Amino acid sequence: MALRVMVGEAVAGVDARVVVERTPAGEVVDAHLDLSILPRLEPLLAGRPVEQVPPLVERLCGVCPAAHHLAGVAALEALAGVGPIPAEARRLRRLLHHGSVLTMHAHAFFAAGREQALALRRLGKAAMAAAGSPGHFPVSAVVGGVAGPLVADAAEGCVRDAPASLALARDLFDWALGAPSGRGAENLADGIGRGAGFGGFAGADVALVDGRGRLDPLGDRLRAVGPGGAVIVAGAAAGEWDRLIAEGRPGEAASRPRLLAGGAPGGHYRVGPTAQLRVAAPATPVAAELAAEWRRRGGGALAARAVMAAASVEAIAELADGGPGAGDLVAAGGASRPAEAAGAAGAAGAAGAAGAAGAAGRVGVGWVDGARGLLVHRYRVGGSGMVEEALVLTPTAQNEYWLSRLLVEALAAGAAGAAGAAGGPRGADLEGAIREADPCLPCVAAPAGRMGVVVETVLAGGE
Amino acid sequence: MCVAVPTRIVAIEPGPMPMARLEPGASPASCCLAYVPEAQVGDYVLVQHGFAVELLDPAAAALSLAAFAELGLAPGSAAP
Structure with a gap:
């Protein structure tokens, strides 16, 4: 398919396409989300x-x-x-990154309340502005540092608004944990994604950490833990990448990257908020508290996003405080x-x-x-x-295998419970699975309960 | 990697779920502004599944469109 056609499909509003492989007897062998519209x-x-x-x-x-x-x-x-990047430059890059992360997490909570989600989004945008990137495309980072100092008035606004946003994040965490998952929920929009997560994932969890082993979205160390929590990779540097992970299908949108260190069947792994919270604890107190509760209650991806949103709010409050620093903005040689x-x-x-x-x-x-x-x-x-x-x-490529397991689980649950029309899988089950892995696809922009899911059934082992 | 082409808003229908009419030739022809209620006529938006998910000013939109053109991915440009 010509790349330009792929881009056209990728930007149009398209349904999620799930491909289900079945035996002639109808047994599900495998399932995957069609990522072919995502261009490499x-x-x-x-x-x-x-x-x-x-x-x-x-x-x-x-x-x-x-x-x-x-x-x-x-x-x-x-x-x-x-390198090393000066401390003040690292501060502003973190502020930019946490602002971006919060903006993206806010989008997941429009179902909980539009004004709450918009408030989180405003704080995220303000943090990006405070870091020197007021527009959509960031301009803060340059080789060796940052392009300019902290923007004081935007930073002051962040410090002022952070406490209310942190309270919102707590409320959203409670909301995310507060109801059963979409399967069986009478109100599909209310139930999808909330409550307990899906069953266990047989692969590893991968996230970035700091020198003390705490979650750090700009960390210089990659940590991987196995399904039982055993450490597979304690802390690898970016320069070790080629010895860490390899794509099973290079060049494909669903490239099936895998950990070369083993420790999980097939080297499969996942990334994102669920993985982050299984790898390490957040570095900020409220998020750490919520993360502990998340683990106790077996929370899913939506609640994990609320935890990480809280972590970003706390980080923004700390990073934006104190006015512009006095240190260098660019390293020597930058x-x-x-x-x-x-x-x-x-x-x-x-x-x-x-x-x-x-x-x-x-x-x-x-x-x-x-x-x-x-x-x-x-x-x-x-x-x-x-x-x-x-x-x-991308995270989407790295989570594609996990998503395929979630889809198989959703299909099995749908077959065991109330089936959809003509005995097929219920759309809510599959939407819930897709939202759990949160691929970067147009379909996830649909409001909860309104994601179009198209199921294509193919004969296992056939073309 | 998800890609998104900016599209310009030419009219807005206010309301609880404000709708934007997009520039001629855009696909889709309209979108909901629920996620970006601050959008105004003349702004550019990134649309996914019928919803504007991000707001761009004209300068940012120009950068984005230039990037698509640079890689030969813009509508009307030669296929790579």
């Missing part, structure tokens, strides 16, 4: 100056540009060997403008990075743990600073 843009990035990649990618992804912005700049820094990164990558970091990457070309990896989970940018460049190979590994 990496081939189009090859041959371009590497410093052009982050702004290109963030401007194509309208939903989470800040995550791509931060992951992309981190990858450029890895290529250039620039660039005040993104275009200058080409020079930095070509000169300051070339020798060391080339030595590390060997004859295959220099490689830089940057990552963030966003509202939907881990996002990775990996660039391999030639001596001229042109991209030879790019990887943009």
Whole structure:
């Protein structure tokens, strides 16, 4: 399918397409969400100056540009060997990221109350403005630091509004835990996503942590824990990426990445708020308290999002407080403008990075743990600073296997309980499964209970 | 990776669920502004499933459209 047609389908309002594989006797063998409308843009990035990649990618992804912005700049820094990032710059990047995360989590709670969700969204946007990115596309991060100081009046507004938003996040957490899941609920819109989560996932959970092992969305360490909580990867750096995770189907939207360290069947893993809370505790007190309750009550993804929303509110309040700091905004060897990164990558970091990457070309990896989970940018460049190979590994791709298990579980529950029309799966079961994994697809923008789900049945083992 | 092409609002029908009419040729032709109630005529929105999920000013929209054109993904541009 031509890439342009795929983009057209991706931006139109389309239903969720679930493909169910059944035996001739009707038994479900497998199920997956059709991600074929999601384009893999990496081939189009090859041959371009590497410093052009982050702004290109963030401007194509309208939903989470800040995550791509931060992951992309981190990858450029890895290529250039620039660092450590000054403390004040790290502060502002965190403020930007938490603002973006809160904005995205707010969207999940419109069913609970439009004004509550809008209030959280306003705080998220204000945090992004305080970090120097008032518009939709962020401009805060540059190679080695940030472009400008904290915006004082926006920051003051964040500090003022945070307590009310934290109370909202608590209320939304209670709401998210307060009712049974969508299966069996009479009011589909009220029930979907709330209550206890789905059954256990046989794969690993992956999230970023700080040096103390606490959740850190801009952490420099990746941690993976197995289904029983055993640590598979204690804390790996981004530079170890190629030894950590590999795509099972490179180039496909459903690329089935897997952990190379083992510890879970097939190396399957998931990312996002559910995984984050299973990997480590939030670093802020209210979120940590809610996370403990989430674990006790077996909460699902929606409640996990409320916990992480609370974590972002707390982080915003702390980061926005105290006015602009006095420290440097850009590390030595960094660039005040993104275009200058080409020079930095070509000169300051070339020798060391080339030595590390060997004859295959220099490689830089940057990552963030966003509202939907881990996002990775990996660039391999030639001596001229042109991209030879790019990887943009999204949370949606990393969660596709988990979603397939959720769909199979939902189908089994639907078959065991009340069936839909003609004995088929109930749409609410499948919508609940899809919302649990929260793929970045147009269908999730539909209000709860109104996601169109189209089911296609194929013969297992057939074409 | 999810992609979203900005579309300009040409008219708004106010109400509890405000609806926006989008620029000629846009698909869909309209969207609900429930998630971005601050949107105004002339703003650009990113639409998913009939809902505006993000709001862009004209400068940001121009950057986004330029990125699509740069990669040959804009409507009317040659297929890559």
